[in-house]
Amino acid sequence: MISTSLRRPEQASYAAPLATAIHVSKITHRYGDRVALNEVSFDVPAAEIFGLLGPNGSGKTSLFRILSTLMLPTGGSASIMNSDVATRSNAVRREIGVVFQAQSVDIKLSAKENLTHQGHLYGLRGTALQSRVKEMLSRVGLSDRANDRVEAFSGGMQRRVELAKGLLHRPSVLLLDEPTTGLDPGARRDLWKYLNILRDSEGVTIMVTTHLMEEAEHCDRLAILNEGNLVALGTPAELKAEIGGDVVVLEATDAASLAAGIKTRFGLNAVVLGDKVRLEIKSGHRFVTDVVEAFPKEITSVSVSKPSIEDVFIARTGHRFWSDDSKGVSN
Amino acid sequence: MAQIAIPRPTSVANNQPVSIWLPAVSLWWREMVRFYRQRSRVVGVILSPLVFWLLLGGGFAKSFRTGAAGAEQNYLEYFFPGALVMIVLFTSIFTMMSVIEDRREGFLLSVMVAPIHRSAIVLGKVLGGTTLSTIQGLIFLALAPAIGVRIGLDQFALVVVIVFLTAFALTALGFAVAWTLDSAQAFHAIINLFLIPLWLLSGALFPVSSATGWIRILMRINPLTYGVESLRAVLFPQMVSNEDFALSTSIGILAIFSAAVFAIAYIVANRSSTKPAA
Numbered sequence: 001m002i003s004t005s006l007r008r009p010e011q012a013s014y015a016a017p018l019a020t021a022i023h024v025s026k027i028t029h030r031y032g033d034r035v036a037l038n039e040v041s042f043d044v045p046a047a048e049i050f051g052l053l054g055p056n057g058s059g060k061t062s063l064f065r066i067l068s069t070l071m072l073p074t075g076g077s078a079s080i081m082n083s084d085v086a087t088r089s090n091a092v093r094r095e096i097g098v099v100f101q102a103q104s105v106d107i108k109l110s111a112k113e114n115l116t117h118q119g120h121l122y123g124l125r126g127t128a129l130q131s132r133v134k135e136m137l138s139r140v141g142l143s144d145r146a147n148d149r150v151e152a153f154s155g156g157m158q159r160r161v162e163l164a165k166g167l168l169h170r171p172s173v174l175l176l177d178e179p180t181t182g183l184d185p186g187a188r189r190d191l192w193k194y195l196n197i198l199r200d201s202e203g204v205t206i207m208v209t210t211h212l213m214e215e216a217e218h219c220d221r222l223a224i225l226n227e228g229n230l231v232a233l234g235t236p237a238e239l240k241a242e243i244g245g246d247v248v249v250l251e252a253t254d255a256a257s258l259a260a261g262i263k264t265r266f267g268l269n270a271v272v273l274g275d276k277v278r279l280e281i282k283s284g285h286r287f288v289t290d291v292v293e294a295f296p297k298e299i300t301s302v303s304v305s306k307p308s309i310e311d312v313f314i315a316r317t318g319h320r321f322w323s324d325d326s327k328g329v330s331n
Numbered sequence: 332m333a334q335i336a337i338p339r340p341t342s343v344a345n346n347q348p349v350s351i352w353l354p355a356v357s358l359w360w361r362e363m364v365r366f367y368r369q370r371s372r373v374v375g376v377i378l379s380p381l382v383f384w385l386l387l388g389g390g391f392a393k394s395f396r397t398g399a400a401g402a403e404q405n406y407l408e409y410f411f412p413g414a415l416v417m418i419v420l421f422t423s424i425f426t427m428m429s430v431i432e433d434r435r436e437g438f439l440l441s442v443m444v445a446p447i448h449r450s451a452i453v454l455g456k457v458l459g460g461t462t463l464s465t466i467q468g469l470i471f472l473a474l475a476p477a478i479g480v481r482i483g484l485d486q487f488a489l490v491v492v493i494v495f496l497t498a499f500a501l502t503a504l505g506f507a508v509a510w511t512l513d514s515a516q517a518f519h520a521i522i523n524l525f526l527i528p529l530w531l532l533s534g535a536l537f538p539v540s541s542a543t544g545w546i547r548i549l550m551r552i553n554p555l556t557y558g559v560e561s562l563r564a565v566l567f568p569q570m571v572s573n574e575d576f577a578l579s580t581s582i583g584i585l586a587i588f589s590a591a592v593f594a595i596a597y598i599v600a601n602r603s604s605t606k607p608a609a
Contacts, residue, residue: 029605030605031606065607068444069443069444070440070443070444070607071604071605071606071607072603072604072605073605074605083346086603088346089346089603090345090346090347090348090446091345091346091446093444093445093446094345094446096444098440098441098444100437100440100441102436102437102440103436103437104436104437104438104440104441105438106361106365106436106438108364108365108368108369109361109364109365113364116357117357117358117360117361118441118445120353120354120356120357121349121354121357121441121442121445121446121447122349122445122446123349123350123353123354123446125353149368165441
């Protein structure tokens, strides 16, 4: 049997599992005067799917760039697998696989050519590289299209090539920026299924940035960013449990006066969001009966729900995830 | 499933980049594949020297023939090295528009997060552009016998070296400019600023010896002058009387210039910044 330097046994791989895969310590980033990240700190343990949730402009893309060694932070530090992203960037680059939001595959090349080229960038070559390319193509279900140019692929298939590209060199940490952008629901489900497999069977640590609440729900733990600040950190269940009880949203003819009425009548703090009044309460269904009886004319619609990640966001920031008119929020 | 034996990065992480050649050759190979898969580019590279040659050999030469007999052929010969350098100049610099394209398309990002030395990126891209413009220059050269320029094998080898060095330097220049810019328009604007002056003052149109004052000084410090003069010395040794442009000196200056521009391109690409990389 021929043995090459690449055909080493893997005992080194799992020899010293690290407790912390990603360590972010007081990361601050400014573009001129604008503060994109303000002293953000968190740790991501190994083999976890960690979500970075925030609306556009919350700083998650800046953090993604810093962690993927594409940009130096203006303050603080971050390390991946014990290597500092700013000072030991090559060590970090060996550890990470990066899947960008923008397409990074070369559409003029075939899927196989893209992956072969990617392997060369990581010093892989020869038969070891060829079999790895073959393996990755079959894992993402593109074996039969290996020699087709990527420009002929559907959006979902191009995404799969991106993923195969990011995973080719067996990274211990996978960073994904808005990975489900442009994917149909079926393809999204497949991607999440695959991320779970990666975490469970290979112990890969996965960090996903997203602006989608549904997606955040899939993560083991979440960091929620708003205007550069870390506003929440925990498992989706923990974060939702902090809300306590149910979320009641009332649609009203005059939201502000309804909120004031609720304050005097029930002594509850309700938040006005546009033409809606929102509040959190233990037994939502009982409160709804009372409040509709008390203000039968003002209320046009009622909804009671279990808290969602968006409710966590509202509770922590005082405004809705997407609203631009966040200044208009009053308590 | 067969176990694929690619080692996982160990916890004793290696901060050394991957060796330069594998990634550089791979990047060069990609440039070649991309080139021949875009038919219009292939057509352009082959046809533009042909068109240029037709104009030169047909129109240009004939209009000069209306002048005094004997002198006209000399100007065509005089102009030939300059024309060759012009073809190389344009192709070299403009192939590096692909740097801007790669950045916009996101391809460059995936290269920049790989553990490779930045000089491998510069080398791969620049060699890609150099190869294409050298090929184009040599297509133009292949037509030389048709206008009465005959060269031997040793001359041909020297011309290849000169064309390669000129192309390499200019491609590296294009790379350095393109790396800092984010739009094709900006690239055109900046490049046009020195593309034409560089060529006009290279001795392509009029000899350095005929220039006076500051123009002459500019021509002397223009590295492209040494490309044109060394080609002239190889192709038409009888035309070169000026000892300032000895062939070995010219090629030496060209080589130094290539190395210097490559170093600049590397420095530009190697800057880490607190600004977004793309």
